[in-house]
Amino acid sequence: MRTAYSVETVRAAERELMARLPEGALMQRAAAGLAAACADVLGRVYGSRVVLLIGSGDNGGDALYAGARLARRGAGVTAVLLAPERTHPGGLAALRRAGGTLVTPGAAEQIVRRADLVVDGIVGIGGKGGLRPDAAPLAELAADSRAAVVAVDLPSGIEADTGEVLGAAVRADLTVTFGTHKPGLLIDPAREYAGSVRLVDIGLELPDQAELEALQHADVAARLPVPGAASDKYRRGVLGVAAGSARYPGAAVLAVSGALRGGAGAVRYVGPAGDAVIAAFPETLVSDKGPHKAGRVQAWVVGPGAGDDASAVAEVLAAEVPVLVDADGLRLAERGAVRARSAPTLMTPHAGEAAALLGVSRAVVEGARLASVRELAGLYGATVLLKGATTLVADAGGGVVRVNSTGTAWLATAGSGDVLSGLAGSLLAAGLSAVDAGSVAAYVHGLAGRFAADGAPAGAHDVASAIPAAWRDIRD
Ligand SMILES: NC(=O)C1=CN([C@@H]2O[C@H](COP(=O)(O)OP(=O)(O)OC[C@H]3O[C@@H](n4cnc5c(N)ncnc54)[C@H](OP(=O)(O)O)[C@@H]3O)[C@@H](O)[C@H]2O)[C@@H](O)CC1
Ligand SMILES: Nc1ncnc2c1ncn2[C@@H]1O[C@H](COP(=O)(O)OP(=O)(O)O)[C@@H](O)[C@H]1O
Ligand SMILES: [K+]
Numbered sequence: 001m002r003t004a005y006s007v008e009t010v011r012a013a014e015r016e017l018m019a020r021l022p023e024g025a026l027m028q029r030a031a032a033g034l035a036a037a038c039a040d041v042l043g044r045v046y047g048s049r050v051v052l053l054i055g056s057g058d059n060g061g062d063a064l065y066a067g068a069r070l071a072r073r074g075a076g077v078t079a080v081l082l083a084p085e086r087t088h089p090g091g092l093a094a095l096r097r098a099g100g101t102l103v104t105p106g107a108a109e110q111i112v113r114r115a116d117l118v119v120d121g122i123v124g125i126g127g128k129g130g131l132r133p134d135a136a137p138l139a140e141l142a143a144d145s146r147a148a149v150v151a152v153d154l155p156s157g158i159e160a161d162t163g164e165v166l167g168a169a170v171r172a173d174l175t176v177t178f179g180t181h182k183p184g185l186l187i188d189p190a191r192e193y194a195g196s197v198r199l200v201d202i203g204l205e206l207p208d209q210a211e212l213e214a215l216q217h218a219d220v221a222a223r224l225p226v227p228g229a230a231s232d233k234y235r236r237g238v239l240g241v242a243a244g245s246a247r248y249p250g251a252a253v254l255a256v257s258g259a260l261r262g263g264a265g266a267v268r269y270v271g272p273a274g275d276a277v278i279a280a281f282p283e284t285l286v287s288d289k290g291p292h293k294a295g296r297v298q299a300w301v302v303g304p305g306a307g308d309d310a311s312a313v314a315e316v317l318a319a320e321v322p323v324l325v326d327a328d329g330l331r332l333a334e335r336g337a338v339r340a341r342s343a344p345t346l347m348t349p350h351a352g353e354a355a356a357l358l359g360v361s362r363a364v365v366e367g368a369r370l371a372s373v374r375e376l377a378g379l380y381g382a383t384v385l386l387k388g389a390t391t392l393v394a395d396a397g398g399g400v401v402r403v404n405s406t407g408t409a410w411l412a413t414a415g416s417g418d419v420l421s422g423l424a425g426s427l428l429a430a431g432l433s434a435v436d437a438g439s440v441a442a443y444v445h446g447l448a449g450r451f452a453a454d455g456a457p458a459g460a461h462d463v464a465s466a467i468p469a470a471w472r473d474i475r476d
Contacts (some may be wrong), residue, residue, distance in 0.1 A: 001219050003210035004181040004403075006161050007125045013179065013204040024090060026202055027058065030178045031065030033200030034119075034152060037176045038070060041148050042117055046074030051108075051115040051147070052095075053138045053170075054079050055122040055156070056086035062178075063121025063152050064091025071098035080108045082122065082135055105134065108141055115147040120170045122156035125182065130167025131157040139170040151175040154182055155193040161211070162370050163187025171195075179204035183212045186403045187370055188390045212370075214403050220443050220474050225263040225430035236265030237429030240297035241422060242312045243304040244273030251305020251327070253280045254418035255425075257464035259301065260284075261471070262426025262441070270294045271312070273305075291315040298322075301425035303329020304418040317341060322428040322437075324348060325382075326421040330357060338380045344434040345382040348421055354386055370401065383434035385424070387417060391442040393435055402439040406446030410453035415460030420445045423467065444470050 005013075018026055042048045052067045054060040064079060064087075071077040077100040081087050084104070096102070103111065112118060120142065122135050131139055139157060142149050149172045154160055157169025160182040175194040177185060179202045184190040215223075227236055239259050244252025252273035259267045260281060267284050269277045274286040287294050291302075292315050302316040303326040313332040316323055322344040325333050330353050338345050351369075354376055355362040365372040366388070373386040377394040386392045389409065393402040424441035432440060445463065447470035452458040458466075 002181060002214040002216060003206075004183045004186055004212040005206055006183065006211045009207065009211070010125060010179060010182070010204070013206055017204055027061055027065060029202040030062045030200060031069065033178070033202070034062055034066040034150075034176045035069035037174060037198050037200075038066060038117060038119060038150055039073070041150060041174060042075070045070055048075045048116045049114055050075045050077045050117045050119065051112050052077065052079040052119045053122050053142065054081050054087055055135065056083040057123060057126045058088060059124030059126065059152050059156075060121040061088030061091040062124075063119045064088055064095045067100055067119065068094040068098040071095065071100045077101070078103055078111050080105055080111070080138065082138070105138065108138060112141045112145045112147065115145060118142045118145060118147045118149045120149060120151040120156050120172060122170065124153035124156075125160050127156060127160070130165070131169060136168035139168045143171050148173050149195075151194065153177050154185060155190070158184045158190035158193055160184045162368060163190040164368055165189050165193065169193050174198060176200055178202050180206055183370065186212055186214060186390065186405065187392070188388060189367065191390055191405065210400055212401050212403050214405070215439055215443050217474050220440050223432060223436050223440050224471065224475065225427065225432070231265070233265030236263065237298040237426070237431060238266045238268060238296065239264040239425050239429035240268045240270060240291060240294050240300045240316075241425065242270045242291050242300060242302040242316055243306055243418070244271045244276070245305055245307035245309065246272050247307060248305030249273035249276040250415060251418045252277050254415045254460050254464065255301055255304045255422035256281050256284055257461060258419035258422025258467070259426045260422075261464060261467035262423040262430070264298075264426040264429040267426070268294050268297055271306070291319065297429065298431070299425055299428035300324065301326065301421050303327045303332070304421050306332070308332070319343075322346070322434060324421055324425045324428060326417065327353070335380055338382055344428070345380070346385060346424065346428065346434040346438050347376070347380060347382050348385045348387065348417070348424065348438070349376070350387040350417065354384075373401065374398065383438060385438040385442065387420070391446075393438040393442070395435055402435060404439055404442040404446060406443050406450070408446070408450045408453055410458055411446065411449035411463065413458065413460055416445075416449065416463050419460050419464045444474065447473065
């Protein structure tokens with residue numbers, strides 16, 4: 001499991017560790033890891049041109065000490081000091097001793113243009129509220145140069161705890177972060193600014209519960225349902241899918257396509273698109289009599305392409321099994337009915353649907369994804385999976401939020417969300433908790449999207465067809 005901790009938690013762990021170590025030891029660990037990463041990016045350190053962008057805090061200190069290490073290995077290192085009189089004194093002295101050069105921001109444009117590597121030590125976890133006007137132009141210079149950009153701890157200008165980007169921010173090719181990932185490195189839009197992320201262990205002892213966690217292959221493999229000798233189709237779980245309409249029969253087909261590859265033993269389809277479903281997937285048990293007459297299921301998916309069938313949504317919400325609500329179902333589900341449920345509910349909006357439920361604009365949700373998913377989960381007393389380039393899954397009770405980034409932008413194609421709903425529903429029917437079903441489904445779906453696209457456009461049905469390959473890859 002990859003975890004991320006809030007700034008407050010990082011600060012507390014840092015204080016505790018600093019009290020036990022000689023002064024400056026932690027910063028030296030950080031600087032050593034940073035210098036090694038910079039050397040990897042450069043390939044050849046000797047003779048390279050390195051520019052350090054230095055703010056007035058310890059983030060600048062890390063960059064200065066790392067710059068000194070690179071200078072000792074033969075790099076030409078120049079530090080641009082945003083606040084010369086408040087620059088980290090030890091770091092500054094170290095760079096001077098190693099032969100580095102110091103300049104003011106006025107000289108930055110010329111040297112950044114000729115640099116091989118720009119190191120962003122403007123601000124780290126002490127930053128608040130977007131880059132200030134004196135620092136913002138440096139971020140733009142770095143973006144315009146042909147140099148590789150390495151961010152120290154996090155790209156300056158992003159909000160470490162939330163992943164929001166409130167103004168100008170540095171766009172890095174690599175972020176070297178210390179002790180733990182910070183939530184902002186894993187959540188869009190900030191995640192995009194971080195580039196790839198390298199974690200340097202500096203010995204911080206962190207509490208059990210993180211702010212954010214991201215499943216890895218092994219975590220997903222441990223959660224995927226696998227039948228045993230005693231399994232039969234009922235014990236594996238039966239999923240009911242109430243989806244599709246005369247206008248959108250395809251949504252039903254796609255939801256069922258995800259469901260059949262999600263580990264349930266059988267899929268019951270209820271709705272007006274039975275012929276289309278049977279034509280594509282003859283193994284589906286089809287009925288048009290409404291959810292309450294469909295026979296026993298261990299979980300329901302309701303909503304994809306469902307049009308305005310509010311009664312089907314209400315019927316499904318009244319069932320005492322886990323329910324996944326997606327697409328039209330989100331609009332039609334009464335908040336009170338969701339809150340009154342005793343079995344788990346998993347809601348799966350994209351940013352636009354979440355915005356409509358919260359009564360805000362889509363831009364507000366996209367800018368503040370972590371706060372939005374938590375708020376929606378609290379409002380409905382449900383587990384909420386917020387789709388997007390990174391997918392977040394939050395429980396109503398607060399606590400750790402799951403994040404997934406296995407996907408690819410090729411997944412932004414009509415119907416891929418329907419496939420996800422069937423897949424996640426199937427995992428609910430197989431007995432996974434709502435958080436596990438949502439986050440495991442997002443992981444598998446993202447990987448399937450990568451396999452299906454492989455650098456070229458793919459349709460949602462291709463994504464569904466790639467689910468078995470993703471599943472095998474995870475279990476290998
Ligand atoms: N935690 C750990 O375990 C370890 C932490 N380490 C390192 O320390 C870093 C944290 O250092 P930190 O606390 O000195 O804060 P930092 O990020 O340098 O920023 C403060 C400075 O930025 C300024 N500033 C603020 N907002 C701004 C803005 N929007 N735009 C522009 N400027 C802004 C602010 O100015 P002021 O408000 O004082 O005028 C202040 O001077 C951490 O990220 C990591 O790199 C490692 O060395 C070892 C282990
Ligand atoms: N830029 C992106 N990068 C990665 N995944 C994405 C991106 N855009 C969308 N997705 C994923 O594609 C799916 C789209 O779902 P949704 O918006 O419900 O589409 P639809 O309603 O057409 O089925 C979600 O799983 C979402 O996380
Ligand atoms: K930084």
